[in-house]
Amino acid sequence: MRFLLIEDNADLAGSVAARLSLDGHAVDLAGCLAEAEDCLRVASYDLILLDIMLPDGDGRDFLARHRLAERQTPVIVMTARSAVSDRVDALDTGADDYITKPFDFAELEARCRAVLRRRGGAAQTQRSFADVVFDPLAATMLVAGEARDLRSREVRLFELFLSAQGRILSKEHLVDRLFSFSEPVSDNAIEVYVGRLRKKLLGSRARIETVRGLGYRLTEG
Structure with a gap:
C-alpha cells in the first residue's frame, strides 16, 4: 500500500515512515500542505495520515477540501489535541479515524489496517x-x-x-x-x-x- 504522511515534525515523520515501511508500505512524506497537494497531483494513495497544525495551514481545511473534491482516500488524523470536541470536529469534517499524540506505533498500525479493511469492505483479516x-x-x-x-x-x-x-x-x-x-x-x-x-x-x-x-x-x- 502507498501512504501519504503529512507531518511537519521531521523526527516523528521519519519514525512513522520507517515503522510502516517495515510492513511493506511505501510512504511519501510531506512537511506542509503545499507539499501534500504536490504529491496528490502526481500520485494516488491508499491512505493519508494527517497532522492538524502545519506550517502553512490547518489540516482540517485540507481535509475539508479533500472531501469537497470527492476524493475517497481514507484519512487518519494525528494530533496532540485530545478534547472530545476536536475528535468530533475531525470526524465530522471527513476523517476516517483519529489518533492522539503521543501514540504507540502498534496502535497506529492497527488503526491503519482497520481503516483499510473498512474501505475494502472486509471485516476479516484472512x-x-x-x-x-x-x-x-x-x-x-x-x-x-x-x-x-x-x-x-x-x-x-x-x-x-x-x-x-x-x-x-x-x-x-x-x-x-x-x-x-x-x-x-x-x-x-x-x-x-x-x-x-x-x-x-x-x-x-x-x-x-x-x-x-x-x-x-x-x-x-
Missing part, C-alpha cells in the same frame, strides 16, 4: 483465493495445508492482486503502489517480487499470469 488462505497480519499463506511465510513487500503485492482478481495490473501501477518517491526502483524490481510470489504459490491453483506487453493478473487455474 482472505481466500482458489485454494489459498492469505493472512496479511501473520504474513503467511496456507497452500495445501502448508503455511508459507511472506516478506513484507510480498504481502502488499498479493494484496494488490487480490483486490484486482482477474484484472491486468501493469508494472507501472504496481511500482506506484509499492514504492515511494524516495525509494530507488530498478527496472526489474516488479519481476523479482512477482517471481518470489509465484514460488510461494507453487502447488496451489492460484496463478499470476504474465500478459505480454501489459502486465500481470491473478487467475485460478
Whole structure:
C-alpha cells in the first residue's frame, strides 16, 4: 500500500515512515500542505495520515477540501489535541479515524489496517483465493495445508492482486503502489517480487499470469 504522511515534525515523520515501511508500505512524506497537494497531483494513495497544525495551514481545511473534491482516500488524523470536541470536529469534517499524540506505533498500525479493511469492505483479516488462505497480519499463506511465510513487500503485492482478481495490473501501477518517491526502483524490481510470489504459490491453483506487453493478473487455474 502507498501512504501519504503529512507531518511537519521531521523526527516523528521519519519514525512513522520507517515503522510502516517495515510492513511493506511505501510512504511519501510531506512537511506542509503545499507539499501534500504536490504529491496528490502526481500520485494516488491508499491512505493519508494527517497532522492538524502545519506550517502553512490547518489540516482540517485540507481535509475539508479533500472531501469537497470527492476524493475517497481514507484519512487518519494525528494530533496532540485530545478534547472530545476536536475528535468530533475531525470526524465530522471527513476523517476516517483519529489518533492522539503521543501514540504507540502498534496502535497506529492497527488503526491503519482497520481503516483499510473498512474501505475494502472486509471485516476479516484472512482472505481466500482458489485454494489459498492469505493472512496479511501473520504474513503467511496456507497452500495445501502448508503455511508459507511472506516478506513484507510480498504481502502488499498479493494484496494488490487480490483486490484486482482477474484484472491486468501493469508494472507501472504496481511500482506506484509499492514504492515511494524516495525509494530507488530498478527496472526489474516488479519481476523479482512477482517471481518470489509465484514460488510461494507453487502447488496451489492460484496463478499470476504474465500478459505480454501489459502486465500481470491473478487467475485460478
